[in-house]
Amino acid sequence: MKNEKIKEAKKEYDEVIKNERELYIAELREKYVLEMNSKYSDGYIDASQEIAKKLKNRGHDVEEIEELTGLTKTEIENL
Numbered sequence: 001m002k003n004e005k006i007k008e009a010k011k012e013y014d015e016v017i018k019n020e021r022e023l024y025i026a027e028l029r030e031k032y033v034l035e036m037n038s039k040y041s042d043g044y045i046d047a048s049q050e051i052a053k054k055l056k057n058r059g060h061d062v063e064e065i066e067e068l069t070g071l072t073k074t075e076i077e078n079l
Helices: 002-039 047-057 062-069 073-077
Strands: none
Touching: 002 047, 002 062, 047 062, 047 073, 062 073
């Protein structure tokens, strides 16, 4: 019984952490895009690619980067 409660608490904790991480990444992406748009309004640098590079360098999964940036798996792997 005690182990079941611990497992359930761990599952809930993991879900909260996952949601917080996704929210943090979304906020980071939004902030970065706004910053890049203000710096490079001529579109010289693609903000999605820059974000993808940073996320990739930080060890995020390619699937997660695809979801967050809209880039394809091939585009991400070629960064």
